[in-house]
Amino acid sequence: MIVRKIVAALAALSLATPALADSLVYNVEGIRIDEEGQVDRFAAMLISDDGRILQVLDRGADLPPSDYAYDGKGRVVIPGLIDAHLHVMGIGFGALTLDLSQTRSLAEAQQAIADFAAANPGRAWIIGRGWNQELWGLGRFPTAAELDAAVGDRPVVLERVDGHATWINTLAMQRAGISAQTADPSGGRIERLAGSRAPSGVLVDAASSLVYSIVPEPRPRERDLALQKAQDLLLAMGITAAADMGTTLEDWQTFRRAGDRGTLKLRIMSYAAGIEAMELIGGPGPSEWLYGDRLRLNGVKLYLDGALGSRGAWLKQPYHDDPGNTGLPMLKPDQLRNLVSRAAMDNFQVAVHAIGDAANAELLAAFGELAATYGGDRRWRIEHAQIVDPADIAAFGKHGIIASMQPVHQTSDRLMAEARLGPDRLGGAYAWSSIAATGAPLAFGSDAPVESPDPFAGWATAFTREDAEGQPFGGWLPQERVNREAALAGFTADAAYAGFAEGRFGRLVVGERADFIFVDRDPMLASASDLRATRVLETWIAGERVYQAGQD
Secondary structure (H helix, E strand, O other): OHHHHHHHHHHHHHHHOOOOOOEEEEOOEEEEEOOOOOEEEEOEEEEOOOOEEEEEEOOOOOOOOOOEEEEOOOOEEEEOEEEEEEOHHHHHHHHHOEEOOOOOOHHHHHHHHHHHHHHOOOOOOEEEEEEOOOOOOOOOOOOHHHHHOOOOOOOEEEEEOOOOEEEEOHHHHHHHOOOOOOOOOOOEEEEEOOOOOOEEEEEEEHHHHHHHOOOOOOOHHHHHHHHHHHHHHHHHOOEEEEEEEEEOHHHHHHHHHHHHHOOOOOEEEEEEEOHHHHHHHHOOOOOOOEOOOOEEEEEEEEEOOOOOOOOOOOOOOOEOOEOOOOOOOOOOHHHHHHHHHHHHHOOOEEEEEEOOHHHHHHHHHHHHHHHOOOOOOOOOEEEEOOEOOHHHOHHHHHOOOEEEEOHHHHHHHHHHHHHHHOOOOOOOEOOHHHHHHOOOOEEEOOOOOOOOOOHHHHHHHHHHOOOOOOOOOOOOOHHHOOOHHHHHHHOOHHHHHHOOOOOOOOOOOOOOEOOEEEEOOOOOOOOHHHHHOOOEEEEEEOOEEEEEOOOO
8 A cells, every 4th residue: 555655656746747848048139040941030949858949939929938948148049050071080189289280481380390399208209280381482392301400309290281291201201111212102192302203201192191000099098188179179169060071980989989978069970081981880881870969970981182282183184383293083983983882882971072173073973973873862972172174063963962162271272273273274163152053052161170160261251252351352253152141051051961960950940959059249240350250159059058158
């Protein structure tokens, strides 16, 4: 009898206690992408206990009852921003190693390298990234001798800003066994000193593996710290989700450790670093969404060519400033098709790096040929799509190929692209509007750490084609601008679609996760320069505040 009374009392208590703890975020100036893909304004959101949006309310609507309420105090709310192409662990390690991205001369870089080495006497290798000989006005690649002048007693390995060349000192060359007799690997080039075969100290594209194969791997604790650094930086910038382009098995295990511990806040749409990593991570196919839609292996990242800055992008005609050189195709046509087919057979999404017009033409042709064999919703992706022959642009729309592009590359690369291509071959350069006009989806990102992950700089660039100083006035190739609303969609709803995440997050609509940010100004009304100065006040993921300005 006593037991039955206790059970009955517990049952009554459970009925009296609400099963859900809904939260209301109200008194906001909300901006979202609605179910029709249009910009819509709202005043409040009702959020379920699992972080999904239950209601979006207009101003003047009656506020529903809730267990918790948060007064937005009239501040502006927009969807959490999504970076459709970056390198999560690269951002984190960049924060832990030598960063040369702000150096503006060779001498300044040499001093920064020497200072870093002096401040880290216990590091057996000096590792870093971010150098750019174009910003230095050098007119050539730097040399091992110039790096030796900064640090000669320890091996030094420094990745170029675009990730497609590596600057090493003499000791690193000796450790790697690189000499005049070392042949260029397929898809790569060892830069040589003028008039000889002696290596100069720069390795382009696939040649970089000659030294990276002997660089000590980071330990798990270092990887965990790098992920935390990356998350902290991205969340502070209002980025709530990102496509990680080139996830290694070690990266994936780092993400999983964070997920298992409950410290994975950022949503990561992962693309494995090649077929082998894809098979090891995904096995029979893409993973399920894990940790409350915070992690999924979508597919695989492949490389078809290099970059313009290191003259590795594969062009149809020789470089304007390097006659006889058409770049470095990394895959033969049959290899490309075989790799894409291997991934598609198990329903992995395929994302391929292509920058030059020859690379983009070859990839568009391959996707077109394979579309008949691999039907259904494939969402083939071309990463960067920087230089496309105008005659090839229509193919994006014909097969619904996603153009995953990075607006800030256009401002960083403008003068270099003009030098590499000449004035008569810019018709399909960073052609956002022309590609979008075919009906192909645009997804915007940053390629961080190649560029800053700041999404507001990318957003402003997308609708102005101007840099932070407003140059060139009126925009570079201004016909390729997109409007402000399309740029917002490129960093939210369309970036989610590109990663098979629509319906989960990206638009602040009923049923999706409540990922949003408070900002200090209305981005739909701000000038481009003011938009670049936007300050993120708070970042929320799944209805939970994960960042607040001014608090560690």
